[in-house]
Amino acid sequence: MHLSDILRAPKAVLHDHLDGGLRPATIIELARECGYRGLPTEEPEALGVWFRDAADSGSLERYLETFAHTCAVMQTREALERVAAECAEDLAADGVVYAEVRYAPEQHQERGLTLDEVVDAVNAGFREGERRTGGRITVRALLTGMRHTDRSLEIAELTVAHRERGVAGFDIAGGEIGNPPARHLPAFQHLKRHSCHFTIHAGEAVGAESIHEAVQICGAERIGHGVRITDDITVHDDGSATLGHLAAYVRDNRIALEVCPTSNLQTGAAKDYATHPIDLLRRLGFRITLNTDNRLVSGTTMSREFQHMAEAFGYGPEVFEEFTVAAVESAFLPLPERRRLIDEVIRPGYAALREAASSK
Numbered sequence: 454m455h456l457s458d459i460l461r462a463p464k465a466v467l468h469d470h471l472d473g474g475l476r477p478a479t480i481i482e483l484a485r486e487c488g489y490r491g492l493p494t495e496e497p498e499a500l501g502v503w504f505r506d507a508a509d510s511g512s513l514e515r516y517l518e519t520f521a522h523t524c525a526v527m528q529t530r531e532a533l534e535r536v537a538a539e540c541a542e543d544l545a546a547d548g549v550v551y552a553e554v555r556y557a558p559e560q561h562q563e564r565g566l567t568l569d570e571v572v573d574a575v576n577a578g579f580r581e582g583e584r585r586t587g588g589r590i591t592v593r594a595l596l597t598g599m600r601h602t603d604r605s606l607e608i609a610e611l612t613v614a615h616r617e618r619g620v621a622g623f624d625i626a627g628g629e630i631g632n633p634p635a636r637h638l639p640a641f642q643h644l645k646r647h648s649c650h651f652t653i654h655a656g657e658a659v660g661a662e663s664i665h666e667a668v669q670i671c672g673a674e675r676i677g678h679g680v681r682i683t684d685d686i687t688v689h690d691d692g693s694a695t696l697g698h699l700a701a702y703v704r705d706n707r708i709a710l711e712v713c714p715t716s717n718l719q720t721g722a723a724k725d726y727a728t729h730p731i732d733l734l735r736r737l738g739f740r741i742t743l744n745t746d747n748r749l750v751s752g753t754t755m756s757r758e759f760q761h762m763a764e765a766f767g768y769g770p771e772v773f774e775e776f777t778v779a780a781v782e783s784a785f786l787p788l789p790e791r792r793r794l795i796d797e798v799i800r801p802g803y804a805a806l807r808e809a810a811s812s813k
């Protein structure tokens with residue numbers, strides 16, 4: 454598949470962090486505006502490289518430091534609106550037609566914004582970004598509760614309160630080790646009582662037991678990453694595989710895995726692209742979606758993730774169409790909107806790509 458075709462292919466992303474995807478030049482400008490002096494460099498290209506190196510360093514402290522810089526410049530209404538609008542523009546330029554972008558509202562209150570003001574500002578930015586792209590992209594927000602804090606119920610309540618205004622669901626993120634999702638059970642119970650969607654980061658740093666807790670104790674509809682579900686799968690010498698009860702449950706109930714290959718390489722959840730479990734899981738029939746996680750920090754885009762997967766496993770347009778349809782089917786959107794995206798945007802987009810390829 455040619456790079457130009459990959460760029461043109463319609464894409465959907467369900468797992469993308471707002472604070473992990475800023476433009477380096479924007480970080481520098483916002484830092485000047487708000488008087489933040491902590492940036493390692495004020496040269497956009499060098500700053501982009503610094504972020505990727507920090508994320509690649511294998512040091513959790515350096516990895517987390519990257520988010521300290523981005524969050525530091527996302528503390529005013531104007532800054533949040535700008536970052537959100539540019540996020541929508543950048544995704545649309547990469548061929549993304551539907552995105553669920555997540556962020557933790559509690560991390561944007563250092564200069565006195567209320568949680569509602571944070572959510573309103575980000576939503577206004579997404580609407581502005583949609584407008585600037587002529588409606589080529591639809592963006593919904595997911596509100597993230599942080600595992601290590603005790604504000605998850607508050608953020609779950611915030612999610613329910615804003616559900617009619619661009620917020621599609623809830624997520625829980627942050628260091629998995631020592632912070633199991635069941636610690637936040639009251640948040641998930643609140644969401645369930647209000648029939649509100651949520652996903653949980655699990656099966657990234659911790660194994661299948663975290664996925665078990667996320668799905669069976671907390672009730673997650675999707676899993677952020679989830680690649681460690683392979684802990685519950687035995688692959689035999691002849692290539693056949695035996696699934697444990699949990700793996701079978703996840704597969705059979707079509708619980709989508711929000712797979713982020715490049716991010717997995719950086720955090721050590723996978724060794725390299727060629728041995729990434731995405732291909733095994735796909736062959737076994739899991740509902741796989743392909744995602745960016747943190748575009749700036751991981752130096753990636755949806756097109757680059759497609760490209761890496763094309764190189765590693767020979768995937769072509771059929772597989773990318775499958776991933777994209779799977780993502781929209783698992784989107785936290787009303788069914789008619791999902792069907793419209795699939796029937797009117799994604800299927801025709803891939804059909805056009807196939808036609809162009811066959812006439813070359």
Ligand SMILES: [Zn+2]
Nearest residue numbers: 470654677746
């Ligand atoms: Zn993530």
